[in-house]
Amino acid sequence: MKRLLIILLLSFVAHYTFGQLYIEPSIGYSFSSNPLENQSELVINNKQTVYETKLKYGEGVHLGLNLGYSLMNTFFVELNAKKSIFSNYTVSTIEPDLQSLKNCFAYGYFGKINNESSIIQIAPLVGFQIQKNKFSTYVKLGPNFLKSTIIKNLEYTDWELKNWKYNPLYTVKEYQYSGNFHMGLQANLGIGYSIKQNLQLVLDYATVYNNYEITEAEIKYYEIDGVSQLNNIEDTNIEINELNKNMNHSYYGINIGIRYTFNKKE
Amino acid sequence: MFPKIFGQREIIFNHKAKTNHFINKMNKLLLLSSFLAIISQTISSQELYVKAASFHNFSTNTQPMPEYFTFQAYLGSMEYDIGLSVNDFSIATGLNLQGSVGYSFNDFLSLELKFSTFSNSKKEFPSFYAENRKTEWDYHNYCLLPTILFGQTFKKSTVSVFVYSGFGIDKLNIIASYNSIYSEYELTSNYNFSWGYGLEYNLSLLKNLSLFANIGINNTNYKPTKAKLISSSYSMEYMETNQKEIEYVDEIINLNSYSDRHSPEIRLREKLGLNSVYSGIGIKYSFFKK
Numbered sequence: 026m027k028r029l030l031i032i033l034l035l036s037f038v039a040h041y042t043f044g045q046l047y048i049e050p051s052i053g054y055s056f057s058s059n060p061l062e063n064q065s066e067l068v069i070n071n072k073q074t075v076y077e078t079k080l081k082y083g084e085g086v087h088l089g090l091n092l093g094y095s096l097m098n099t100f101f102v103e104l105n106a107k108k109s110i111f112s113n114y115t116v117s118t119i120e121p122d123l124q125s126l127k128n129c130f131a132y133g134y135f136g137k138i139n140n141e142s143s144i145i146q147i148a149p150l151v152g153f154q155i156q157k158n159k160f161s162t163y164v165k166l167g168p169n170f171l172k173s174t175i176i177k178n179l180e181y182t183d184w185e186l187k188n189w190k191y192n193p194l195y196t197v198k199e200y201q202y203s204g205n206f207h208m209g210l211q212a213n214l215g216i217g218y219s220i221k222q223n224l225q226l227v228l229d230y231a232t233v234y235n236n237y238e239i240t241e242a243e244i245k246y247y248e249i250d251g252v253s254q255l256n257n258i259e260d261t262n263i264e265i266n267e268l269n270k271n272m273n274h275s276y277y278g279i280n281i282g283i284r285y286t287f288n289k290k291e
Numbered sequence: 292m293f294p295k296i297f298g299q300r301e302i303i304f305n306h307k308a309k310t311n312h313f314i315n316k317m318n319k320l321l322l323l324s325s326f327l328a329i330i331s332q333t334i335s336s337q338e339l340y341v342k343a344a345s346f347h348n349f350s351t352n353t354q355p356m357p358e359y360f361t362f363q364a365y366l367g368s369m370e371y372d373i374g375l376s377v378n379d380f381s382i383a384t385g386l387n388l389q390g391s392v393g394y395s396f397n398d399f400l401s402l403e404l405k406f407s408t409f410s411n412s413k414k415e416f417p418s419f420y421a422e423n424r425k426t427e428w429d430y431h432n433y434c435l436l437p438t439i440l441f442g443q444t445f446k447k448s449t450v451s452v453f454v455y456s457g458f459g460i461d462k463l464n465i466i467a468s469y470n471s472i473y474s475e476y477e478l479t480s481n482y483n484f485s486w487g488y489g490l491e492y493n494l495s496l497l498k499n500l501s502l503f504a505n506i507g508i509n510n511t512n513y514k515p516t517k518a519k520l521i522s523s524s525y526s527m528e529y530m531e532t533n534q535k536e537i538e539y540v541d542e543i544i545n546l547n548s549y550s551d552r553h554s555p556e557i558r559l560r561e562k563l564g565l566n567s568v569y570s571g572i573g574i575k576y577s578f579f580k581k
Binding site for chain 1: 351352353354355376378379399419441442443450451452454488489490506507508510542543544545546547548559561562564566568
C-alpha cells in the first residue's frame with residue numbers, strides 16, 4: 026500500500042514538475058545609475074562657474090550567457106554570466122590658462138579623464154514567468170557577484186609657480202584599481218516572444234546595485250612634459266581608506282537574447 | 292411639370308433617405324449588440340478591488356552623502372566649516388504603507404493606482420572625520436503609482452508580475468550637529484520620480500477577500516530645489532538671508548561670486564537615490580466578484 030502511494034505520488038510529481046533546461050546568449054548596454062559626481066570651480070573676475078563631471082563605472086556594452094532550468098513553465102533558476110566588451114569613455118573640463126588669466130581662482134580637476142572599467146559578473150537568480158499565447162513575462166532576483174578592473178587615464182596641465190610666474194607642466198597619469206568579487210543585488214524584468222517551439226526572443230531589463238569595493242590601487246604611468254616620473258615615486262601603491270574604497274558600479278541595462286530550450290514540451 | 296418631377300424626386304430621395312437611415316440604425320444596433328455580447332462574455336472575470344499593504348524597504352545601494360549645505364560652527368570669533376562626509380550613505384531603509392484601487396480586466400491583466408507613503412528608519416549618520424559630528428535625516432514621501440499587473444491563476448492562488456512608475460512629493464529635514472552646536476534645515480523639492488517591479492502572490496481566503504505577499508525593487512530619485520534654516524543653536528535673528536536660505540540650480544555659469552547677503556546662497560543640485568528591495572503583506576477586497 027505504501028509503495029503504491031509512493032508510486033502514485035511520484036508519478037503525480039513527475040507529471041507536474043518536468044524541468045526544461047535552456048541556454049540564452051545575449052548582448053546589451055548598461056547605463057550607470059550612480060555615477061560619481063565631481064565638481065570643479067573656476068572664478069574669473071569674480072564670476073563663478075561650476076563644472077560637473079560624472080565618472081560612470083558600470084557603463085558599457087557587454088555579452089551575456091544564461092543557463093537556466095525551468096519548472097512547470099513558471100518557476101526557474103538561472104545562472105547569469107556577463108563580461109563587458111566595451112567600457113571606454115572620456116569626460117573633460119576646459120582647462121583655464123592661468124598664464125593669460127588675471128584675477129583667477131580654480132578649485133578641483135580641470136582636464137581630460139579617460140575611464141575604462143572591465144567587468145565580469147556572475148548572478149545566480151530565481152524567478153517566475155507568466156505565459157500568454159506566444160508571449161511571456163518574467164521577474165528574476167538574486168545576488169550579483171561583480172569583479173572590475175578600472176583604468177583611469179588623466180591628461181591635465183599642472184601649474185608650477187616660479188619667480189611669480191605660472192609655468193605649465195603637461196601631465197599624463199594612469200591609475201589602476203582592482204578588487205575581488207563583490208556582492209550586490211540583481212533584479213531583471215523581461216518579455217519573451219516564441220519564434221519557434223524551442224526558440225524565444227527575449228528583451229530583458231536589468232537593475233544591478235553594486236557599490237564595488239576596491240582592494241588595490243596603483244599608479245601605472247606618470248609623465249610630465251613627455252618625461253616619465255614613475256621612478257621618482259617611492260611607492261606607486263595608493264592607500265585605500267573609507268572615503269575612496271567604493272566605486273559604484275550600479276546600472277540599468279537593456280539586453281536582447283535568444284533562448285533555446287532543450288527538449289521543450291508544450 | 293417641373294415642380295411635379297421635383298416632387299417625385301423629393302419623394303424618392305426621402306424614401307431612400309429613410310431606408311438608409313433605417314439601415315444605419317440597424318447597423319448601429321447590430322454593432323452595439325455584438326459589442327455587448329463580447330463584453331458580457333468577458334465581464335464575468337472583471338472585478339474592481341481595493342488593497343491595503345505594509346512593506347519594509349531594505350536599502351540596496353549607498354552613495355557619498357550629498358553636500359546640500361555647509362555646516363558652520365562659530366567658536367569664539369572664528370567661523371569653521373565642519374565636514375560631515377559619509378561614504379556609505381542611504382536613507383532607503385524604512386516602512387512603506389500602501390493603499391490601492393485596481394481593476395482586473397481578466398485573469399491575465401489588471402491595472403492599479405497605488406498611493407504609497409515612505410519614511411526612512413535609519414536617520415543618524417556620524418561623520419567619517421569624528422564621532423561627535425553627525426547629521427540626522429528625516430525623510431518622507433507620498434507617491435501616486437500607476438501599476439500594471441500580468442497574472443496567472445492556479446486554483447485559489449494567483450501569481451502576478453507587476454511594473455509601476457509615478458510621481459510624488461517629499462518632505463526632508465536635516466539636522467547637522469557638532470557637540471551642542473546644531474542647525475536644522477527644511478528642504479523642499481518640486482516632485483520625486485519612482486519606479487519599480489516585482490512579484491505578487493495572492494491567496495484567496497473568502498469569496499471577496501484575499502491575502503497577498505509582495506517582493507520587488509523600488510527606486511526613487513530626489514532632488515531639492517530649496518533649503519531653509521528653521522532652527523539653530525545660534526540666534527537666527529542676526530543671520531543674513533544667504534546664511535539661512537539655499538537655492539539649488541542645475542548649472543552655475545558666470546555667477547557673481549560675491550553673493551548678495553540678502554539673496555539665498557546658490558548651489559548645484561545633487562541627486563539623492565533611494566534604491567531598495569522590499570517585501571511585505573497585504574489584504575485585498577474585491578467588489579462584485581462572481
